[in-house]
Amino acid sequence: MKFNLSWKSEENNDYSLFNIHYSIAKRMNIAILALQGAFAEHEQKLQQLGAETHLIRNLDDWQKPKDALVIPGGESTAMMKIMKDEKLFEPIKKAIEEGLPVYGTCAGLILLDDEHLGTMNIKAKRNAYGRQLGSFFTTDTFKGIGSIPMTFIRAPYIESVGEGVEVLAEVDGHIVAARQGKQLVTAFHPELDSDLRVHEYFLNL
Numbered sequence: 136m137k138f139n140l141s142w143k144s145e146e147n148n149d150y151s152l153f154n155i156h157y158s159i160a161k162r163m164n165i166a167i168l169a170l171q172g173a174f175a176e177h178e179q180k181l182q183q184l185g186a187e188t189h190l191i192r193n194l195d196d197w198q199k200p201k202d203a204l205v206i207p208g209g210e211s212t213a214m215m216k217i218m219k220d221e222k223l224f225e226p227i228k229k230a231i232e233e234g235l236p237v238y239g240t241c242a243g244l245i246l247l248d249d250e251h252l253g254t255m256n257i258k259a260k261r262n263a264y265g266r267q268l269g270s271f272f273t274t275d276t277f278k279g280i281g282s283i284p285m286t287f288i289r290a291p292y293i294e295s296v297g298e299g300v301e302v303l304a305e306v307d308g309h310i311v312a313a314r315q316g317k318q319l320v321t322a323f324h325p326e327l328d329s330d331l332r333v334h335e336y337f338l339n340l
């Protein structure tokens with residue numbers, strides 16, 4: 136929220152005007168899906184950036200107010216099953232479709248694709264790097280940020296994107312980060328590196 140406060144100074148009778156700008160940043164509250172996988176690392180990063188966080192394990196947790204959602208890395212098949220068992224699948228899908236900002240890393244990217252929650256116009260290829268190259272580290276360009284560290288763990292990549300999707304990063308010709316409106320996905324894990332810029336990017340979507 137921004138507002139201007141103006142008043143007249145009568146100190147030397149010149150009635151000069153002062154404008155003071157106050158920026159009052161409301162603390163964002165980020166829900167983190169914590170059914171399985173690497174949710175604690177996201178919690179840490181978002182708190183470092185000044186956001187409040189709460190973990191989602193069931194429908195009660197989901198009812199709490201939130202400004203955005205993080206779907207972490209882990210095992211997409213397990214997460215999908217627990218999400219359905221806990222009756223979270225439909226409410227999460229609906230909230231994202233209605234505009235709730237969401238950030239999916241790795242398995243989270245898979246869950247947002249057209250074969251799972253289906254909120255993003257992307258086709259993910261699971262375990263895309265095969266067994267040999269399953270996990271690796273590299274540094275590459277992220278559009279709007281610059282060069283960032285990228286840690287891949289049995290990662291997917293995005294095989295194809297549809298309308299409305301902006302490609303944000305590619306590694307060796309494969310799409311590894313993309314955005315569609317307020318939905319952000321990365322095939323890699325910024326929560327495992329010390330760099331905060333991708334999380335910051337998400338908070339500013």
Ligand code: GLN
Binds near residue numbers: 209261288290
């Ligand atoms: N291989 C996992 C899957 O297919 C994703 C790995 C990860 O999230 N680090 O769901």
